[in-house]
Amino acid sequence: MLKTAILATLLAAGNAAFATGPEKVTTVIFVNAAEEESSPSAGLSDEGRDQTRLFTDACRHIDVAAIYTIYVNKAVQTVTPLSELRQLHPVYYWVTKDQETRDCVLDCIVKQNRGKTIVICGNPENIPAMARSLGVRAKTVRSLYDKGSGQFLIVRVLGNNTAVAQKLNMNIQKKV
Template identity: 55%
Template sequence: MLKAFIMATLMATGLSVSASEPEVTTIIFVNAAEMESSPSADPGLSPGGQEQATQLASSLEGTEIAAIYTTFLNRAVQTVTPLSKAHDQKLDYFRINGDPDQTSSTFKDMIKKNKGKTFVICSDPENITAMLQHAGVRGKVMKTLYDKGCGQVLVVKYNGTNTAVAQKLNMNIQKKV
C-alpha cells in the first residue's frame, strides 16, 4: 500500500519538462528511522525502525535512484542500507557540521551530480531542514519532519529556481493489533 502511495505521489508531484523549462531533479529526503533505546551515543535502529527501513526499500522498488546519500550516524546508515542493497548501489557518505556555507556547498554538489535524476538523502531533521532551505522549501513543510520524530519521507521536485514542490510521506508501518 505504501509503495503504491509513494509511486502515485512521485507521479502526481511531477512537473512537465520541456526544452524551455529547467530540468527537474527529484530528491527523496528521509529522516532516519526509529532508533533503539540505548545508552550509546550513536544507537542503531529499533525493531520498528528496521521495519521502516525495509518498508522504505520496498516502497521505492521500481524507482530509478541515481544516488543514496547518508550521514555517518548508525541509524541513518541502517535506514538506507536495505534500499542500497535492493538497488545494488553503494552509499555515499556526507558530513555537515552546522556551517551554512558547507551545507550549501554539499547540497549544490549533490544536485550537480544528479541533475534531472532521482536521489535519496538520509539524515537527521536538522541536516535535512538546512538542505530544504537551500532548495526553497517553505518552513511549514520542513516542520513536519519533527512532528513524528522519525520515519518521515519528503519528496521534493527541484528545478533550481528556489521554487521546490514538496510532498510529505510517512514510512511508518501500521502496527498489527
C-alpha cells in the same frame, strides 16, 4: 504495496507537471534515520527495522540514482537495504552547522544528480535546513515535516531554485 503505489503516483504526477519546461526536475527524497535501540551500538530497534523495510518497499519501483547518508550507524542501517536492492554504494556526506558549507555540499549533490531521483538520509535536525536550502519555504517545511524517526520528505527541485515538497510517512498505520 499501497504506499508504493501512492509514492510512485506522486512522483510521476510531480515530474509530469514540471516536464513542460526545458529544465530537468531533480527529486530529492529526504529520509530520517530510523529509530535505534536505547544504546546506539545495539543498532536499530524493531520499530526502526520496520521503518527501514517500509522505506525500502516504498522506493522499490523508483529509479533511485544515488543514495547519500551521514556516517552514523542508524542512518547507514536505514539506507543499506535500499542500497543493496539498487546495487548502489551509499555516498557519505558531512553535516555541518555552518549554513554556507551545508548549502555548498547540498548544491554539489543536486548538481551531480540533475534530473534524477536521489535519497538523502540524515538526522531530523538537518533535513529542514537542507529542504530550505533547496528552496522550500520555511513555513512549508514546518507544516509538512515531522522530525520523528521513520519520516521522509520528497522535494522536487527545478534549476531556478524553485522547490515543491510533499510529505510521506513510513509508518503505514498513520494517515498522511
